[in-house]
Amino acid sequence: MSEPTTTAAGDDTPAARPEIRPTDGSCSHWIGAELRYCRVVDGVRHYLPGMRCPNHTPARLKGQPEPPEMPGWGPGSRKEMQG
């Protein structure tokens, strides 16, 4: 019996990630070089891919400047109707 010695090492296969993607509000950016999630909790915000710290925002990862904050975006700007 001969087992395959080489396995397709995909970058994005869940099996290649020993840790579970953080869902506790910490940065969920996968640091491939360190085989771990960032998990920084300081200054994280919610982006389309998930929670990201200031160093791992989608714009930052693309080498682009951060988009300006949109008016009416985020908590605090929402008018809660309570009475």
Ligand SMILES: [Zn+2]
């Ligand atoms: Zn991060």
